[in-house]
Amino acid sequence: MIDTLKERKTSPAPERAGVTAAADGPEAQAVLDAFAKADTGRFPAWLREIRGAARAQAGQLGFPTMGQEEWRFTNMAPLLQLPLHPAEKAPLKLTRRDLERFDLGVDAHRLVFVDGHFCPDLCSLPEKGNGLKLGNLLGNLAAPEVEKHLARHAQADANFFTALNTAFFQDGAFVSIAAGQAAPKPVHLLFIGASAQAGATALSRNLILAGSGARLKVIESHVGLSDGARVTNTMTELALGPEAEVEHCKVQQESASAFHVATVQAAQAKDSRWTSHSIATGARLARNQIQTRLEAEGASAILNGLFLADADQLIDHHTVVDHAKPHCESHEFYHGILAGRAHGVFNGKIFVRQDAQKTNAKQTNRNLLLSDNAMIDAKPQLEIFADDVKCTHGATVGQLNDEAIYYLRTRGIGLAQARRMLIQAFASGVLERIGIEALRARLEEVLAERFKTAGI
Amino acid sequence: MLEIHNLCAGVDGNPILKDLSLQVKTGEVHAIMGPNGSGKSTLAQVLAGRSDYEVTGGTVTFNGVNLLEMKPEDRARAGLFLAFQYPVEIPGVNSTVFLKAALNECRKARGEEELDAVEFLDLVKQKTKLLELDPALLSRSVNEGFSGGEKKRNEIFQMAVLDPKLAILDETDSGLDIDALKVVAGGVNKLRRPDNATLVITHYQRLLNYIVPDIVHVLVQGRIVKSGGKELALELEERGYDWVLEAVGSNGER
Numbered sequence: 001m002i003d004t005l006k007e008r009k010t011s012p013a014p015e016r017a018g019v020t021a022a023a024d025g026p027e028a029q030a031v032l033d034a035f036a037k038a039d040t041g042r043f044p045a046w047l048r049e050i051r052g053a054a055r056a057q058a059g060q061l062g063f064p065t066m067g068q069e070e071w072r073f074t075n076m077a078p079l080l081q082l083p084l085h086p087a088e089k090a091p092l093k094l095t096r097r098d099l100e101r102f103d104l105g106v107d108a109h110r111l112v113f114v115d116g117h118f119c120p121d122l123c124s125l126p127e128k129g130n131g132l133k134l135g136n137l138l139g140n141l142a143a144p145e146v147e148k149h150l151a152r153h154a155q156a157d158a159n160f161f162t163a164l165n166t167a168f169f170q171d172g173a174f175v176s177i178a179a180g181q182a183a184p185k186p187v188h189l190l191f192i193g194a195s196a197q198a199g200a201t202a203l204s205r206n207l208i209l210a211g212s213g214a215r216l217k218v219i220e221s222h223v224g225l226s227d228g229a230r231v232t233n234t235m236t237e238l239a240l241g242p243e244a245e246v247e248h249c250k251v252q253q254e255s256a257s258a259f260h261v262a263t264v265q266a267a268q269a270k271d272s273r274w275t276s277h278s279i280a281t282g283a284r285l286a287r288n289q290i291q292t293r294l295e296a297e298g299a300s301a302i303l304n305g306l307f308l309a310d311a312d313q314l315i316d317h318h319t320v321v322d323h324a325k326p327h328c329e330s331h332e333f334y335h336g337i338l339a340g341r342a343h344g345v346f347n348g349k350i351f352v353r354q355d356a357q358k359t360n361a362k363q364t365n366r367n368l369l370l371s372d373n374a375m376i377d378a379k380p381q382l383e384i385f386a387d388d389v390k391c392t393h394g395a396t397v398g399q400l401n402d403e404a405i406y407y408l409r410t411r412g413i414g415l416a417q418a419r420r421m422l423i424q425a426f427a428s429g430v431l432e433r434i435g436i437e438a439l440r441a442r443l444e445e446v447l448a449e450r451f452k453t454a455g456i
Numbered sequence: 457m458l459e460i461h462n463l464c465a466g467v468d469g470n471p472i473l474k475d476l477s478l479q480v481k482t483g484e485v486h487a488i489m490g491p492n493g494s495g496k497s498t499l500a501q502v503l504a505g506r507s508d509y510e511v512t513g514g515t516v517t518f519n520g521v522n523l524l525e526m527k528p529e530d531r532a533r534a535g536l537f538l539a540f541q542y543p544v545e546i547p548g549v550n551s552t553v554f555l556k557a558a559l560n561e562c563r564k565a566r567g568e569e570e571l572d573a574v575e576f577l578d579l580v581k582q583k584t585k586l587l588e589l590d591p592a593l594l595s596r597s598v599n600e601g602f603s604g605g606e607k608k609r610n611e612i613f614q615m616a617v618l619d620p621k622l623a624i625l626d627e628t629d630s631g632l633d634i635d636a637l638k639v640v641a642g643g644v645n646k647l648r649r650p651d652n653a654t655l656v657i658t659h660y661q662r663l664l665n666y667i668v669p670d671i672v673h674v675l676v677q678g679r680i681v682k683s684g685g686k687e688l689a690l691e692l693e694e695r696g697y698d699w700v701l702e703a704v705g706s707n708g709e710r
Binding site for chain 1: 504505506507527532537538540543544546547548549553555598
């Protein structure tokens, strides 16, 4: 089933006026002022310039509204009504033992951040000399590669949240693997939300660099220490050199009342391979932008995703694969599981630029609705400006297969267990694509636990 | 073991089984034969508990309990097994995980200890040999990508592992070549014991050369119109179903 669209869409200019989504909430400018007041860090001139520009952009953009195409399914008002302010350094003293429950079963180097602030005592760093540099971003601002790449790949002015992050990020991870090197272990970036204050916002900014031919696996997990209406606003930029291979697995397990807004942006050089996984089960409201730009021939990207939401959760994934050059490939595979009154959003955008002949792009989005009140908005969006390309997309929404349930029951397996087995199978369709075996096994367990809390 | 009295059942208001009665005793093998559309598969599915079929009359007791009130899983746990005519493919559910869960549910219901992984694998090894089943299939998803023959073999393999009291084989011979048929029939025969029973549903007599029934029933238009010994199957094979229809004068009923 090949569906080659060849249309030039002239979408209306996005509404950029600072319309406040939340009538009772603070204005965008007031939020910016609160962040500016707390922003006492000292930054090199190049970064001051970037931050200043982003701050101005945030003011111009204002809060997103559902009138804008990019936000039409996702009402951010519950977040924007909060008294947004930068999360302070938590007064609590965490030990390694406190973190055991966030362990993902992977023997990995680890960086830990609590409410966006770096916790060096809790980290496990690699020995020097194998080409892997790992540390907090603030500690590496003097590195020339940071200046070269930071805020150069992700658009600060994509929306209010990206501009806010760029203008005021507190810290984040810096991971760099030198050309020709393979990281001996995966890197685990652990972001812990601890603040109980409503609106306390952790702004983290991560930079992941892979030199030519380098190989690296990164796990980025977001968890909560205890429940609270706190906010995570995180951006991760990845730059892959020629023939580099990077696997990035984002695991979002925030607390039930928390908010999560994330952007992951990759930039891929010739013949590089990027695999992204986004596993999302947490937060009251989560918005993920997972994006890559295939900037040179022969690059390939795989975007996998699995989201599971119940109760009144909203989990939104907006993906963008930008085919800028010829002979690139992308494969996208997203599964959604929605129970209770949960709302899922999948918006998969594929650009094929005029120059990007011989593009091969494939997108599959499958969604499982487990209750009458669960909802999914699925929107594949292909914008193709080249004429010799292969692009396919498909989105399905369905329920569990009654035939399969009956078959399992005739073998003695109870109805609830039969349903669970099928839901788990649906989830495994994504999890089995994860290249870190121990992580895959752990995520199966995490999901089984999550099924219990969701009453599945 | 199984007592069916005046069973009436249908789907979407259309009657299919009409006053069907049948008794299967422990240790017996019964064959049900009949033309297409006579209700053979409906009988199998009603016994297994498929909810699409509505039972409108009659009783079915299985070892003294009212079968019709039981959920499909409870029927299985009580020792009833249906080998499907069209086994369902279940992508993502591993065959071994599935079968171990099923067996342990059945064992729990029988008051037996659950098997651990090692014990289970021993049992599986034994039974795959019995059915000459490629053990590699068990590392795959349930029935996914199996050939027609592999699916049928897998049904009987599951039966061998679950060790039911009453096995219902619904058109198990369809889609099997003669070699596969011999293997499957051989497996069924080896599982025959004085304390279990088998109900073989088939359109063709061929299977009954290998699984020799004690009693053959002819099902026509939802009721059993003739019962006899194994010779009846041969006669049906030779003369077709028309003479039975004429003999019972059932034409014109539908």
